[in-house]
Structure formats: C-alpha cells, structure tokens
Amino acid sequence: MLTIVHYGAVCYHSLMAYLGKLKNREGRIYYTIIESFRTKDVVKHRTIQRIGRHDQLMASGITDPEAYAMQAVAKFNETKIPTTLTKTITTAEKITPSLLNLGHQIPQKIYDAFGIPQILSEYSKNHKYEYDLNEVLKLLVLGRILSPASKSSTIDSFQATLAGNWHISQNDMDRSLDHLQLLKQPIQEEVHKNITKLTNRTGYLAFYDITNYYFETDLDDPDELANGSKTILNKTQQKKQGIKPEQVVATGLRKRGASKEYRRNPIVQLGLFMDEHGIPIAYEIFPGNFSDPKTYIPAMEQLKKQFNLIRIITVADKAMNSKDNISDAANRGDGWLFSQKVRGTTGIPKDIQNFVLDPGGWEYNKDMTVAKKSMIRTRKLDNKKDGKTVTEKVVVTWRESYAKREKARRDGAVAYASALSNPELFRRTMRKGGKKYLQMTVLDMRTGKRIPAHPHLSIDQTQVDFDAQFDGMNAIVTSEVDMPDEQIITTYGQLSKVEDCFRVTKFNLHARPVYVWTKTHIEAHFLTCFIALAIMRYLQYKLNYKYSPTRIIEALKNITGQYWAQGYWEVFSNDDAREILKLLGISMDRRYISVRAALTIGKELTV
Numbered sequence: 001m002l003t004i005v006h007y008g009a010v011c012y013h014s015l016m017a018y019l020g021k022l023k024n025r026e027g028r029i030y031y032t033i034i035e036s037f038r039t040k041d042v043v044k045h046r047t048i049q050r051i052g053r054h055d056q057l058m059a060s061g062i063t064d065p066e067a068y069a070m071q072a073v074a075k076f077n078e079t080k081i082p083t084t085l086t087k088t089i090t091t092a093e094k095i096t097p098s099l100l101n102l103g104h105q106i107p108q109k110i111y112d113a114f115g116i117p118q119i120l121s122e123y124s125k126n127h128k129y130e131y132d133l134n135e136v137l138k139l140l141v142l143g144r145i146l147s148p149a150s151k152s153s154t155i156d157s158f159q160a161t162l163a164g165n166w167h168i169s170q171n172d173m174d175r176s177l178d179h180l181q182l183l184k185q186p187i188q189e190e191v192h193k194n195i196t197k198l199t200n201r202t203g204y205l206a207f208y209d210i211t212n213y214y215f216e217t218d219l220d221d222p223d224e225l226a227n228g229s230k231t232i233l234n235k236t237q238q239k240k241q242g243i244k245p246e247q248v249v250a251t252g253l254r255k256r257g258a259s260k261e262y263r264r265n266p267i268v269q270l271g272l273f274m275d276e277h278g279i280p281i282a283y284e285i286f287p288g289n290f291s292d293p294k295t296y297i298p299a300m301e302q303l304k305k306q307f308n309l310i311r312i313i314t315v316a317d318k319a320m321n322s323k324d325n326i327s328d329a330a331n332r333g334d335g336w337l338f339s340q341k342v343r344g345t346t347g348i349p350k351d352i353q354n355f356v357l358d359p360g361g362w363e364y365n366k367d368m369t370v371a372k373k374s375m376i377r378t379r380k381l382d383n384k385k386d387g388k389t390v391t392e393k394v395v396v397t398w399r400e401s402y403a404k405r406e407k408a409r410r411d412g413a414v415a416y417a418s419a420l421s422n423p424e425l426f427r428r429t430m431r432k433g434g435k436k437y438l439q440m441t442v443l444d445m446r447t448g449k450r451i452p453a454h455p456h457l458s459i460d461q462t463q464v465d466f467d468a469q470f471d472g473m474n475a476i477v478t479s480e481v482d483m484p485d486e487q488i489i490t491t492y493g494q495l496s497k498v499e500d501c502f503r504v505t506k507f508n509l510h511a512r513p514v515y516v517w518t519k520t521h522i523e524a525h526f527l528t529c530f531i532a533l534a535i536m537r538y539l540q541y542k543l544n545y546k547y548s549p550t551r552i553i554e555a556l557k558n559i560t561g562q563y564w565a566q567g568y569w570e571v572f573s574n575d576d577a578r579e580i581l582k583l584l585g586i587s588m589d590r591r592y593i594s595v596r597a598a599l600t601i602g603k604e605l606t607v
Helices: 054-059 065-080 105-113 116-124 133-146 151-156 170-199 235-240 292-307 323-332 350-357 400-418 422-432 461-468 485-493 496-508 519-542 549-557 575-583
Strands: 002-007 014-023 029-039 042-053 084-089 205-214 223-225 248-250 267-274 280-287 313-316 335-340 370-380 389-399 438-443 450-459 473-478 560-565 568-572 592-594
Touching: 014 065, 029 054, 029 065, 042 054, 042 065, 054 065, 084 560, 105 116, 105 133, 105 519, 116 133, 116 170, 133 151, 133 170, 133 519, 133 549, 151 170, 170 280, 170 292, 170 519, 205 292, 205 496, 267 292, 267 496, 280 292, 280 519, 292 313, 292 323, 323 335, 335 485, 350 370, 350 389, 350 473, 370 485, 389 400, 389 485, 400 450, 400 461, 473 485, 496 519, 496 549, 519 549, 549 575
Parallel strands: 205 313, 313 335
Antiparallel strands: 002 084, 014 029, 029 042, 205 267, 223 248, 267 280, 335 473, 370 389, 389 473, 438 450, 560 568, 568 592
C-alpha cells in the first residue's frame, strides 16, 4: 500500500456543504447550510447554519433570497477548504481509462435553459414508457456536439465517457426516436421563445437558405400510392404509367437531387431560418428532389404559422428570387431582401441590367475601391397586361477586388480554351463550364460551306467582352424601399452566417452521412442536429464569437476529471477551456474539487 498526500488541495473527512431548502406546514420556505460528512464509509448530513426564512429575507431588502443563500453556501465552503487531501492507493492497481468528461455540463445547462425538458415532461405525462425521454434526447444532443457518430455508437461508447449517471440502452434510444419526431414543432417553438428572451431576438428578420445531406445508400425512398402500393418511379415515369399526382399520398424523403456536395447518393433537403445573431430559428425538411426555390413558400408558411408572426422580412440568395416566391411574400404582406442576377443575356430584367451598366449615379468610397447606387422599380409578377405589380428597391454594388478576381478567372478560362486543339476544346469545355464562350459552326474544311459534320469551335469574344462589363457587380432587390442602402448591404452580408451554420452541422456536428432510414427517424435525427446547432451558436454568441465551433468543442472535450479520494475529484483542462469557462463566468481554478462541485460545474453558468 502507498499513501499520497497532496498539499494546497481540499478537505479531509468532511465533504462540501450545500444549500438546504425546507418548507414547513404553513408553506414557508427556510434556507439552511447542510454539510455532508463521512463516518466509516457512510455519508451523513447535518444542518450547520440557518440562513433565514424566504419572506423575512425579502422584507430585509434582499430581492433574490435563493441567490443570496447560494452565496452564503459558497462563502462557507471557501472557509472549509483545508490544506491537504490524502489518498491511499494499491500499487497492483490496473490501468483504466478513468478520465471522464465534465465539459458536457456547459451545453447541458443551455439545453435546459432552452426549455426542452419541460416540453418532454408534459409529453411524457400522456405516454407510458419506462425510460426517460429527456435523458435520451439530451444524450443524443451532447453526443452530436462532443463526439458525433452513429446513434448506436453514442449509446454503446459515448455515454460511458461522461461523468454522471447515464444508463440508456439501445432499445430506449430506438423507441425514443418515434416519439421525438412528434415533438419537432413544439421543441422548436420552445427553443425560439427562450432564445428570444436570452438574446433579445427581434423576430422580424429571418435569413433563409437551403442545403442537403446525403445518405449511405444507393436506393431512393418509394412513393406510397392511395391503394397502399409503393413505387420508386419518378414523376415522368409515373405519368407514363397513368399514375396521377393525387394518387401519390406520401413521398419518401430520401430522393436523388442536385447534391451540393456532388454526390450520387439520395439526399434530403433542409431549409434553415436564422436570426440576426447567427442563431437558428427553425428548420424544415423536404424530399431530396425538391428544387431550392420550391422550398421557400412551404417553409415560410410553416414559420409564420408556427411562431404566430405577423410580418417577416426574409433575406436569401438569388435562388429564392422567383416570381412565385415574390408574389407569395407580397400576398402575405411579408418583405424580402434577395440578391439579383445581373450577368447574362437571358432571364435578367432589362431595367436592372441597364441600370447596372449605366456609368452615372455611382457613389465611391475615398479609395475608389468600392461603389454603390440604387433605384426604385416596379416589378411585374405575371405576364398579364394589367397584372399585379410590386415596388422594389434595387441596390447595386461594385468592388475592385471582386472585379479583379472575376477577370482573372475568366482570362484563365479563355487562355485554357485557346490552348486546346479543336476536339479537346469541344470535349473539355463541356465539363469546365466554358461553353458560353464558344462559337460552334459546322463547316466543310475544304469548301468552307456548312455541312452536318466537323464542328468548328472558336472563342466568342463578343460574349467575353459582354461579361467583362459586370466584373465586380452585385445587385440586391428588396421590398423595403425606405431602408437605407448601407443597411440593405450590411443586412444581406449577414446571410453568410447561414452558410456558417451549415458548415457547423456538416463538419463539426457531422450531420451527414445520415444512417437512419425511416421517415420518423430521419426527422428525429435532424431535430437533434438542430438543437445541437442552436446550442453551439448560442455558445458562440455568449463568447462574442471569439472562438470557432472547433475550438469550443475541443475545449469542452478537454474539461475532464477522475475520482480521487474521500469524495473529491481531480480536474484537468487546457488553456482554451479555462479561458472559455472564465468568459462564461465559471470559476474552476482548483485542481481538486468535491464530487458535488464536479458534477454541477454547469450550474455556475449564467445563461
């Protein structure tokens, strides 16, 4: 046997004191300091100090008696910290992975502050099951943040690395997913309500974008027909076989579509709304074969209905800038702030293109590197002579750095094409996106007459020169005609935060590939991803975006500890972890702390 004595640590036989909150028969609340102590390996408790009665403390001018009582307990514990801690160890003890994660308590505290446990508690009252639905969801969310993997791996491996009591089985997790997908809407509403309180979220401005996530499968989901049969045919094939649209009563989510990661796997589309702080508001899932613009109207309808919003201004990229989407927003009384395509010879409003090319009206900065101008236009929403119109403001910007970048890219494409032989030029430009810079005619190489063979390719310099006029140009159209130009530009610039959200889900939270395959489990999977994303973005908000998600996650993973002796833990952390805890108002500078303190680190966080 070997005895180790550590100096400058903590207690010997007595454990840390904690707050006692007692209520008598009359309903009066008393606060006391209760101390735990160990006698022959048995932990006992005793009241060592009375703090006062709740109403009497209020009458004495203390606005928050419970917080006052907690401070009294903290001061008492400071006076009880002795200088040594003794541990007896056995030299024959085997090596074990004894370090457990304590950092999970930070996102767990935010999870609780979002009000999710209350939603699950209300739901559980009307359903009978032996497991704790809230603990299952909490574990899946924490696993998605700290150790993203399959749900089976989260149950089998991840929960064993966390400090605390985690005893969730595979069966508990599988059964929970069917319940969790039913709580998608109420959880989003509760999270939105609490984030609004915590961040002063205004709710009138929403940034919208869509991305997709792929599955580890080669098979699309079949569509279910009214007669109960299923078909994997696409819409064209269904039409050929006489299957009418009204006969398709349910559409699977896993469908082949335009993957943003250029994968051949089936995908699912996810539309995300984000607030001005970069924190998600809500999301909606669509089948993978839905085009981006078609997701906008149903997603907006769901958002307004779900959160009872009267009017909302949506910020989105040019993919959402269609007549149908603008018309829908105008009919609902909502606003929009979309980017506008200006380059090209087809599909561009001529009044906007002419305005962009007009050399007059530009306002330059001092260095002549940035410029802007704006106009008010009337936009037709249909092709009728007396059809409906809306008034829009158009803001056009020019940046010298962007112009140089576009010119270099185009010059490179033209130089590459010019160096190729005629067959190579035809074959490779089809893949390289340089098709629009080619002129193709069919000639008899001896007579010069047009014949149906031997394509002759050359650089279309007219097209090159036309595109060069738009180097550095960007345009934004908005319904908010009274909004200042600078505010419009700044507001649209925040749309990049949605892309940041997508990067977090894909590269930090590893939301894809998606391994679950039923519709209910897919919905539950993205619910856990949404909650994890909301927690991560709120943490960044609390830290003034000083730390990236990667650094925050690594810091939380590095807050670890192991049981030492006599009711105390030895705690470890890295520099980032200590700095993040300090910024969050959590003081954890001692290497040895009580079991109670180790398992309640998150309680110090002021959400």
